[in-house]
Amino acid sequence: MIADFCVKMGANASQLEKEIGTDQFPINEHYFGLVNFGNTCYCNSVLQALYFCRPFRERVLHYKQQQKNQKKESLLTCLGDLFYSIATQKKKVGTIAPKKFIQRLRKENEVFDNYMQQDAHEFLNYLLNTIADLLQADKQGTKPKNGPVDPNHQCNGKPEPTWVHDIFQGTLTNETRCLNCETVSSKDEDFLDLSVDVEQNTSITHCLREFSNTETLCSEHKYYCEVCCSKQEAQKRMRVKKLPQILALHLKRFKYMEQLNRYTKLSYRVVFPLELRLFNTSDDAYNPDRMYDLIAVVVHCGSGPNRGHYISIVKSHGFWLLFDDDIVDKIDASAIEDFYGLTSDLQKNSESGYILFYQSRE
Amino acid sequence: MAAQSEGGGRDEVKTQFVTREGTYKLMPLSEYSRPNRVAYNGQVNTPVKTSFINLNDQSGIGDKICFNHGRELYVYTYKGIRKSICNYDYQGTQDMAADLTKPIDKRVYKGTFPTCHDFNMFTASGEGVLLLVGFTMGQVQLIDPIRKDGAKLYNEERLVDKSKVTCIKWIPGSPNQFLVAHQSGQMYVYKDELPCGTTTPHYQVFKPGDGFSVHTCKTKSTRNPLYRWIVGEGAINAFAFSPCAKYLAVVGQDGYLRVFNYDSMELVGTMKSYFGGLLCVCWSPDGKYIVTGGEDDLVTVWSFIDHRVVCRGRGHKSWVNDVAFDPHTSSTEHDSFDFSGSDEDFMQHVAKSNHSILRETLRDSLRSSASKGSNRNSTDSRSIQNNLISYRFGSVGQDTYLCLWDLTEDILRQPIGRNRSGTHMSQNASSNAINPHANKANSVGSAYLTTNSLPNTPLMDGNIHPSATTNLTQKFATLTLGDRKDKETHHDKKEHKRNFSLAGRSVDKVGLLKANHVRPVDESVKLLGTPACPRLDEVPLLEPLVCKKVAHERLTSVGFREECLVTACQEGCVYTWARPGKVAMPQHTSALPRASAGGTVV
Numbered sequence: 001m002i003a004d005f006c007v008k009m010g011a012n013a014s015q016l017e018k019e020i021g022t023d024q025f026p027i028n029e030h031y032f033g034l035v036n037f038g039n040t041c042y043c044n045s046v047l048q049a050l051y052f053c054r055p056f057r058e059r060v061l062h063y064k065q066q067q068k069n070q071k072k073e074s075l076l077t078c079l080g081d082l083f084y085s086i087a088t089q090k091k092k093v094g095t096i097a098p099k100k101f102i103q104r105l106r107k108e109n110e111v112f113d114n115y116m117q118q119d120a121h122e123f124l125n126y127l128l129n130t131i132a133d134l135l136q137a138d139k140q141g142t143k144p145k146n147g148p149v150d151p152n153h154q155c156n157g158k159p160e161p162t163w164v165h166d167i168f169q170g171t172l173t174n175e176t177r178c179l180n181c182e183t184v185s186s187k188d189e190d191f192l193d194l195s196v197d198v199e200q201n202t203s204i205t206h207c208l209r210e211f212s213n214t215e216t217l218c219s220e221h222k223y224y225c226e227v228c229c230s231k232q233e234a235q236k237r238m239r240v241k242k243l244p245q246i247l248a249l250h251l252k253r254f255k256y257m258e259q260l261n262r263y264t265k266l267s268y269r270v271v272f273p274l275e276l277r278l279f280n281t282s283d284d285a286y287n288p289d290r291m292y293d294l295i296a297v298v299v300h301c302g303s304g305p306n307r308g309h310y311i312s313i314v315k316s317h318g319f320w321l322l323f324d325d326d327i328v329d330k331i332d333a334s335a336i337e338d339f340y341g342l343t344s345d346l347q348k349n350s351e352s353g354y355i356l357f358y359q360s361r362e
Numbered sequence: 363m364a365a366q367s368e369g370g371g372r373d374e375v376k377t378q379f380v381t382r383e384g385t386y387k388l389m390p391l392s393e394y395s396r397p398n399r400v401a402y403n404g405q406v407n408t409p410v411k412t413s414f415i416n417l418n419d420q421s422g423i424g425d426k427i428c429f430n431h432g433r434e435l436y437v438y439t440y441k442g443i444r445k446s447i448c449n450y451d452y453q454g455t456q457d458m459a460a461d462l463t464k465p466i467d468k469r470v471y472k473g474t475f476p477t478c479h480d481f482n483m484f485t486a487s488g489e490g491v492l493l494l495v496g497f498t499m500g501q502v503q504l505i506d507p508i509r510k511d512g513a514k515l516y517n518e519e520r521l522v523d524k525s526k527v528t529c530i531k532w533i534p535g536s537p538n539q540f541l542v543a544h545q546s547g548q549m550y551v552y553k554d555e556l557p558c559g560t561t562t563p564h565y566q567v568f569k570p571g572d573g574f575s576v577h578t579c580k581t582k583s584t585r586n587p588l589y590r591w592i593v594g595e596g597a598i599n600a601f602a603f604s605p606c607a608k609y610l611a612v613v614g615q616d617g618y619l620r621v622f623n624y625d626s627m628e629l630v631g632t633m634k635s636y637f638g639g640l641l642c643v644c645w646s647p648d649g650k651y652i653v654t655g656g657e658d659d660l661v662t663v664w665s666f667i668d669h670r671v672v673c674r675g676r677g678h679k680s681w682v683n684d685v686a687f688d689p690h691t692s693s694t695e696h697d698s699f700d701f702s703g704s705d706e707d708f709m710q711h712v713a714k715s716n717h718s719i720l721r722e723t724l725r726d727s728l729r730s731s732a733s734k735g736s737n738r739n740s741t742d743s744r745s746i747q748n749n750l751i752s753y754r755f756g757s758v759g760q761d762t763y764l765c766l767w768d769l770t771e772d773i774l775r776q777p778i779g780r781n782r783s784g785t786h787m788s789q790n791a792s793s794n795a796i797n798p799h800a801n802k803a804n805s806v807g808s809a810y811l812t813t814n815s816l817p818n819t820p821l822m823d824g825n826i827h828p829s830a831t832t833n834l835t836q837k838f839a840t841l842t843l844g845d846r847k848d849k850e851t852h853h854d855k856k857e858h859k860r861n862f863s864l865a866g867r868s869v870d871k872v873g874l875l876k877a878n879h880v881r882p883v884d885e886s887v888k889l890l891g892t893p894a895c896p897r898l899d900e901v902p903l904l905e906p907l908v909c910k911k912v913a914h915e916r917l918t919s920v921g922f923r924e925e926c927l928v929t930a931c932q933e934g935c936v937y938t939w940a941r942p943g944k945v946a947m948p949q950h951t952s953a954l955p956r957a958s959a960g961g962t963v964v
Binding site: 199201276279 | 659916
């Protein structure tokens with residue numbers, strides 16, 4: 001079985017090189033599948049998507065170069081080693097075992113310390129936050145010796161932003177209008193990704209607009225109004241104030257069904273365009289017209305969160321690749337529609353987009 | 363299983379809807395679909411499209427419909443609303459079932475599937491009709507579904523183009539030539555009697571252009587294709603010839619609408635979607651406007667004369683698959699909607715095909731209005747009769763919704779960017795959007811608007827208007843807030859003549875010129891804020907007059923006919939919606955079905 005797999009891998013790798021064409025193959029680019037260590041596809045799919053987020057990859061490789069051998073092992077050094085290993089391969093295509101990274105991940109967080117299928121979005125969240133924490137800790141640690149690492153970011157009350165924030169962080173503005181005194185109060189919240197509800201036969205554009213729709217806070221959800229000094233009915237809406245460089249959109253396809261006492265998958269067909277602008281920006285948004293390009297999609301295949309499989313499709317140098325653990329295939333852009341989901345409400349088992357990565361064009 | 367009602371059941375599929383002219387009703391017995399509606403193996407995902415033709419045969423019902431579904435292609439006699447009128451006297455369902463199992467022609471394909479088709483209306487007769495069919499693997503077939511002989515295949519060896527055919531049309535004015543657009547981003551002109559050759563064609567540049575080029579086939583003997591057009595980047599999704607047949611509008615995956623002078627092969631206008639690919643395109647009956655729909659969930663109206671986006675429409679929850687103008691529900695300056703006053707020639711064209719409406723009659727008026735120069739504003743007495751001031755169009759989307767839109771004089775007259783600064787809008791937005799009286803269901807966007815929904819508003823005089831008598835007051839219900847300024851002047855006929863300001867036009871040209879000289883990657887970003895792609899708050903944002911879920915599956919096609927509107931969905935069902943007053947109540951107890959419907963039979 002494993003032998004079969006290796007043969008297939010070999011054939012697949014050379015096939016991919018042939019398909020792209022030796023003269024067409026992008027210089028300094030490597031397409032390496034990642035070996036599955038027992039239900040680690042949630043991890044592999046996210047790592048591939050992040051590797052092809054160019055700003056993220058560059059910062060990770062830069063970090064790796066800066067560190068050399070000074071640092072003690074962390075999830076970030078393991079990620080740096082993995083990315084470096086891919087980026088410095090002699091061959092253009094092949095497979096790599098992200099063994100050290102997985103070991104480190106299992107060691108650091110008990111949630112991932114098993115052979116169960118995990119949620120790719122939870123993992124993405126965990127990874128980005130862990131890296132941000134490590135970078136912040138690094139800054140704190142190095143400051144007394146070397147002065148500010150990044151002079152662009154001075155302290156402004158909250159923890160200094162790191163390059164993870166520079167890449168992924170956007171700001172939501174949460175406007176609440178008290179229905180009694182009509183006072184509008186707004187509060188900003190930062191986000192690294194947006195989780196949006198999905199509906200059947202809609203677009204990601206529609207899901208984002210729904211996300212920002214006005215909702216009324218009433219009965220037990222009443223809002224404490226500072227002007228009225230009491231709980232009041234209010235209207236609330238959340239819109240994007242600062243648009244991130246990379247917009248990560250999480251489609252909430254796993255829904256807890258009380259009748260069933262478990263999560264079920266919403267395989268709804270939610271289309272996502274290759275080009276995107278946001279409709280749900282706030283009036284004071286800095287760059288509301290930002291144009292985004294789709295660069296990667298983490299796809300969930302199967303019928304539930306703890307069953308099934310994750311793969312990712314990424315855009316690299318103008319063409320699309322499908323990473324399925326150790327297998328890499330070139331796909332046509334028109335094949336992306338296979339990952340929108342299903343129009344039949346009866347079927348739960350689907351290969352459908354789960355996390356979308358859009359990169360700003362400017 | 364209990365969970366499965368989640369999400370699906372909230373919106374009921376509608377079987378009728380109301381506009382100001384009355385109630386449109388689904389004709390349940392006029393449904394065309396594959397005879398055995400079995401769950402289709404989802405391998406083939408080609409959109410279901412419809413083509414119509416009127417053959418002057420002896421039967422009295424000369425209308426034929428062609429539609430594709432998966433690997434199959436059907437041609438039926440299309441009885442439209444007459445179908446049910448006749449049947450109420452008998453057992454309607456039985457007759458219908460018999461009808462569906464007896465198509466005029468049915469073809470099942472292997473390995474390659476039909477994607478689009480077009481009847482040749484220039485050569486059609488009771489004895490035969492030429493039907494072009496494009497396929498997923500790039501081939502083109504020419505068949506006669508009546509005679510069923512002499513089928514021809516083009517691009518059989520796939521030497522011309524291997525990619526999917528996305529749009530196919532006979533070229534108006536050239537009865538033997540047709541244009542085939544492919545997913546590869548190329549279009550080819552074929553002549554029906556020419557061979558395709560046994561070798562891959564070699565091309566030479568015939569006409570280079572900005573964002574496009576036209577090539578001819580480099581051979582000793584004339585062969586197909588006659589011309590190759592390369593347009594934009596990525597797939598060409600659809601194209602449409604102007605009613606005057608002179609211009610060609612092409613939309614593609616790169617999000618551009620490009621309008622060419624077809625004969626001179628010159629690019630005469632460009633528009634960019636707000637984002638994403640453009641999927642469909644349609645000309646207004648008078649050729650003055652083009653409406654597109656696309657992956658930004660919007661419909662966008664572009665003025666051919668002013669070369670600018672006039673307005674956008676937001677109503678769909680997903681991508682817009684098809685758009686079509688309704689030539690029968692557009693109002694002229696004199697509001698002489700009743701077309702019976704027009705000449706007979708005109709009526710014949712109406713009957714022939716809903717896509718070729720007004721072709722001849724409006725050619726003159728278009729020329730006078732479209733020709734650049736001083737006579738542009740001089741609307742002569744001949745064309746004034748057809749000087750449309752209000753337009754109706756429909757759109758269908760992947761959200762399974764049908765939307766109807768009214769494009770009124772007030773919208774059309776707005777100069778670009780006028781008083782639509784961001785702050786102006788945002789002030790209104792913040793005061794309106796979080797409004798204690800706002801309906802929770804209102805989107806943020808619709809909060810900008812005065813959202814009177816017409817269907818629930820009883821007509822002012824209590825009468826059902828069988829056709830579109832223009833009621834300006836009601837029309838305002840769908841306009842955006844910026845249009846209020848013009849309310850006071852809309853009755854002023856003199857004002858109307860200044861419809862298209864010269865100033866707006868010259869500004870636009872500068873914008874286009876600039877855009878054409880920059881790299882394509884940056885181009886679409888730089889176009890933002892120009893007349894080719896205004897910012898969201900720079901042009902009016904329309905709300906649909908009607909926005910109804912009318913199918914379980916994605917809608918793929920919409921078209922307007924004299925007595926009905928026709929929609930098709932991915933499942934392969936073609937629905938006929940009778941216009942108000944065009945059909946008796948669909949009940950067997952209906953007193954005099956024939957009498958009430960008698961007037962509609964042509």
